[in-house]
Structure formats: C-alpha cells, structure tokens
Amino acid sequence: MIKRTPTHIRNRFYNILTEMEQNRSLYVKNPDKDFTRNSIFSFQQTMLFITQMQSYSTNRELNTYFSPLNKNITQSAFCQAKAKLNSQAFPGLLHSLNQKFPFRKTKYGLHLFAIDGSDLNVPADKRDSSTLIPYNSKNGGYHQMHVNAMFDLLEKRFADAVIQPRKEMREVEAACAMVDANDTPGNCLFIFDRGYESLNLMAHVCEHGSFFLIRAKDVHSQVSPFRLLPLPDREEFDSSVRFVCTRSWKLKKEDPVLYKCFQKKQRFDFIPLDDKSGTYELSFRLVKVTLNNGTIEYLITNLPQKKFPPCVLKELYNLRWGIEVSFLFTKYNVAMNSLHSLKREYIIQEIFAKLILFNFVSLIVACVDVPQSDKKYTYKISFSDAVYKCRSFLLKLKDFEDITSQLLKNLTPIRPDRSFDRNMQSQRLRALQHRS
Numbered sequence: 001m002i003k004r005t006p007t008h009i010r011n012r013f014y015n016i017l018t019e020m021e022q023n024r025s026l027y028v029k030n031p032d033k034d035f036t037r038n039s040i041f042s043f044q045q046t047m048l049f050i051t052q053m054q055s056y057s058t059n060r061e062l063n064t065y066f067s068p069l070n071k072n073i074t075q076s077a078f079c080q081a082k083a084k085l086n087s088q089a090f091p092g093l094l095h096s097l098n099q100k101f102p103f104r105k106t107k108y109g110l111h112l113f114a115i116d117g118s119d120l121n122v123p124a125d126k127r128d129s130s131t132l133i134p135y136n137s138k139n140g141g142y143h144q145m146h147v148n149a150m151f152d153l154l155e156k157r158f159a160d161a162v163i164q165p166r167k168e169m170r171e172v173e174a175a176c177a178m179v180d181a182n183d184t185p186g187n188c189l190f191i192f193d194r195g196y197e198s199l200n201l202m203a204h205v206c207e208h209g210s211f212f213l214i215r216a217k218d219v220h221s222q223v224s225p226f227r228l229l230p231l232p233d234r235e236e237f238d239s240s241v242r243f244v245c246t247r248s249w250k251l252k253k254e255d256p257v258l259y260k261c262f263q264k265k266q267r268f269d270f271i272p273l274d275d276k277s278g279t280y281e282l283s284f285r286l287v288k289v290t291l292n293n294g295t296i297e298y299l300i301t302n303l304p305q306k307k308f309p310p311c312v313l314k315e316l317y318n319l320r321w322g323i324e325v326s327f328l329f330t331k332y333n334v335a336m337n338s339l340h341s342l343k344r345e346y347i348i349q350e351i352f353a354k355l356i357l358f359n360f361v362s363l364i365v366a367c368v369d370v371p372q373s374d375k376k377y378t379y380k381i382s383f384s385d386a387v388y389k390c391r392s393f394l395l396k397l398k399d400f401e402d403i404t405s406q407l408l409k410n411l412t413p414i415r416p417d418r419s420f421d422r423n424m425q426s427q428r429l430r431a432l433q434h435r436s
Contacts, residue, residue, distance in 0.1 A: 004101070004367040006403045010394060013360060016096045017044045020089075027089040034084035040071055041081035047093060050082060051353045052391050055338035065395075082346060090352035091161075097356060098159060101363055103184050105154035108307070110189040110211065112153040112316070113182070114323040115175045115196070119144045119166060120331070120351065123342050130165035131344070145344075147351060148174035150182070151323040153191070156362045158326070158355045159184070163348045172196060176204040176269070189213060189303070191320045197300060199225065199245055199260060200268045202282055206302065207270070212284075213317055216298040219286070226286060226298075228257050235296075238287045238310055245280040247271055289314055330358050333384045361390040368404050370411065377413035385410035 002008065021043040025031035028043070035043040053061050062073045103111055122131060122143045134141040144166035150159045160181060162174035179190060179201070188210040192201070197216045205212040219226040231239060243260045245268060246252065252261035262268050271278045284302045289310050291297060299313050308316075331337045336354040341347050365381050372378050386407055392400035400406055 004363070006364050006367060006393065009101070009360070009363050009367070010396075012100045013097065013394070016093065016100060017047055020044075020047070020092065020096070027086055027092055028084050029086050030084070039081075040066070040069070040073060041077055046078075046081045046085065047089065048394075049078070050090075050349060051093075051357055052395060053335070053340060053350070053353070054391075055335040058340045061340070082349060085349065087345065087348070090349050090356065094158070094161070094352055094356050094359070097359055098157065103152050103155050103157070103159070105152075106186065107154060107316075107319075108312070110187050111184050112189050112191065112319060113150050113159060113184075114153050114191045114320045115148070115150045115178060116193055116320075116323050116327075117146050117148045117169070117171050117174070118327040118331075120147055120336065122339060122344075122347055125342060125344070128165070128344060130167045133166055145347060145351070146171075147327075148178070149323065149327075149355070150178045151326050153319045153322040156322065156326070156366070157359045161352065161355055163351055165344075172198045172201050173267070175201055179204050179208050179210070182208065182210075187211065189316065191317060193320065197225075199243065199282060200270075202284065202300070202302070203245070203268070203270050203280060206282070211303050212301060213303065213313060214300040215317060215320075216286075216300050219298050225260060229286070230257075231286070231288075234288075236288050236290055236310065238285060238305065240305075241284055241286050243282045245271060245282060247273070247278070248276045251279075287313055326358065329383055329387075330354055333387045334358050334361070357387075357391065357394075360394060361387050364390045364393070364403065365407065368407050370408065377415065379411040380414055381407050382410040382412040 020027055021035075024035055024043050028034035049065055052065070056064070058075050058078065062075065062078060066073045105111075122145050124143050125131070128143065131143040131145060132141050133144055146164045146166050146169040148162040148164065148171060150161070151157070152159050160178045162177055164170065164174065175192070175196060182188065188208075190205055190210060190212050192212065192214040194215050194217050197214050202212055202214075216226070217224060219229070219231065221227065225243075226241070229239070229241065231237065242258070244251075244258055245260050245262070247262055249261050252259045262271070265273065268280070270280045284300055285305060287299045287301065287310050289297055289299060291314070299317060301308070301313060303313070334354045334357050336351060339347055339350055341350060361383065365383065365386050368381060370379055370381060389400055389403060389406045393403040
C-alpha cells in the first residue's frame, strides 16, 4: 500500500482531471464541439478554476488565477466554458477522488457515514419558484438550495451529495439514493438525526446489507410509528421491535401494533402502490437513553444488541456531530456561501466543487503527522488555516510547495467533551455585485 503524501495526493488529483479530459464526452453537453479547440479554458483548467474559487468577485478570481500566465481572461469566456460542462462533471470528480483514495478507517469494524442536509442561500431569480421561501410578514422572500450530503465521520470526507431546490426538498428520498449508491466495501453504519425515522429508509439500509442508527422524535407523539408499542415505563430501556409493512388496511385492523399500513400514495419502494397483499418485515431495536445533561433520547438501530449496548450507541451517535462541523467549514472556510453564479446548474457545480476542495484539504491534513509534547492538550492542524494553504498547494504556488511545514505552523488544541449552546442565526446572502 502506497503511503499517502501531499504530493502524491495532488498528483492523483491532476491525473483524475487528465483522465476525465480524455473521456470528456461523459462530462460535456456537446462532445463533438465542447473543449475541442486549443483554449486557455480547457476542460481541465475549467474544472480546476471552479474548484479553487474563493469568496472574491469573479473578475478578481480570474485576474488572480491567470496573472502568472500574463493572460487577460474575460468573465464571458469563463461563463462560456462552464456552460459546456454537464451535470455529471463535478459529481464525477468527487466520486473519482474518493475511488482513488478509498475510505479505510473503521470503528468497531464499521465504516461510519452520517447523512444530513443543510440549507444554502442562493441569489434571487424571479423565474425560479422552486427555491423561493416566502416571508411570513410581507411580500417577497429569499431563495435557497438544500444540500443533502453523506459524510465519512472517521475519514472526514464527503462521500456523496444530492442537491435539491429548497421547496422540493426530500431528505429521506435523497438519503435512500445515497445509501443505494454507496459501494464502500465492508460493513457500513449510516447515522441519521431526527426527521429521518422512515420505514422506507430503514428498509433501504437493510437491503443494502448495512446498519442504521437513527435519533427518533418523541415516541409518544401522535405521528410516531412507535406510539402504540407496549414500551417499558423505565428511565432507560432497550426493546426489540418487529413491524410488518403492508398496504392492506384489513391486515392493519387485525393487529394495529404489528402491521404498519401506508397511505394510498405514500412511498415505500419495496411494496408497489397497487399491491394489497405484499408485506415487508422490519426488525430493529428501540433504545431509550439519558444523556449526560439529563436529556432523554430515543435511538433506532438494527445493530446487534450484544456487541452494541446502549452506551456504545450513544458514543456512535455522538460522532454524528462531525457532519455539522463539516457543513460549517465548507460554508465559511471553503466559501460555499460565496457563490459566483445565478443560474441553478452553475450553482450546483460550485457546491460540488466546494465539497471536492474540502475533501482535498482533508486528505492533505490527514497525512501530516503532528508532533505531540507533554502539554495539557494534544494538538491537531487547524482546518480553517489549512484551507488557504492547501488551495495554494493545489495550484502549485512556490511559497506553498513545502506544505507539511506550512500546515504545522497553525495548530489547535483538541478539547474533548466540550459543548456549547447552538447559536442559530439566519444568514444573508452576500450579493454578487458587492464583492471586491
């Protein structure tokens, strides 16, 4: 097995772009015409330029990127170049990068994937009603896309993503698609927050041959599928649950606890809408746990009880916070919040490009060993500082060729078990025309 080094990772990245350019018919709209002429904006340069873009105006980005070549590139030329890319170009680069550097790390013999979504403010477009979120108090509104992502919690890299207009957000369907598409060898555990306790999603994970761990809403609420279960009246419990899914209300009436009947057009991919006799059995655990702060939570899982007692489930679920941190870094340090496009297809290009850059930085950081001393804390590389330096390293700027020593200049202490109240604030979009 070849040891990963920053130079090795960067060379692989460029090799992927070269391979994609050689097979560009898969990634462009018009294979007979697009990127066939010699141009400063080749396929590879276009992909690389979009991937490394920061939070400046497009013209400043172009001037900075092409100044070493003494080229005066217009914004129009860039727009024409990115218009040639189809919807598979950047997802293809993300998946190829993950294939070149497969997910290796496991915990308890499991690859740990968290799946969650995050809203992203996008520029207003009156022609696009699918992203418009109206104000409650007055006319008008704001526009958002919803980023559904699958994140490897141990490797700290994005494995997949599905981008949806905010009004057409379907988190559970996006999660099912990402679970089905996952080809990571070995046992996988998919971890979900509240809102994902869907029987259809659980069935998809089971059919995939994997495990799920889902934080459920209050099991006693009227909408909970567990409210009729005879659950123990204790502070904590670990109960086995068996459901038989069906579209027959007749079976539901025979045993309301055992049978779970779907509404007429409710989605369950393993029983057709017109099938009144088919059934699908689901068996899992419903676990009630008490957190250190006294909060009661309910966890749903199909992990075996002996090897994964409630204390281990709490430990595994606690790792899910890694995807929230990744969204924070991607939006504010990798500049996903600073979009340079109005058209929705170009916005999706930029979103995937930021996930790719995040993965590249994470790969570089992971292969740098941080020396430790006898101080109070152990230290790690500051990811927010690493983004700028790894971007410069990707572009082969001379001052950043020795990336290891550059990264070791900015370390941050690891403080385990720290917790803060979540500060939820609405964020405005930074308008395109007001950037320097």
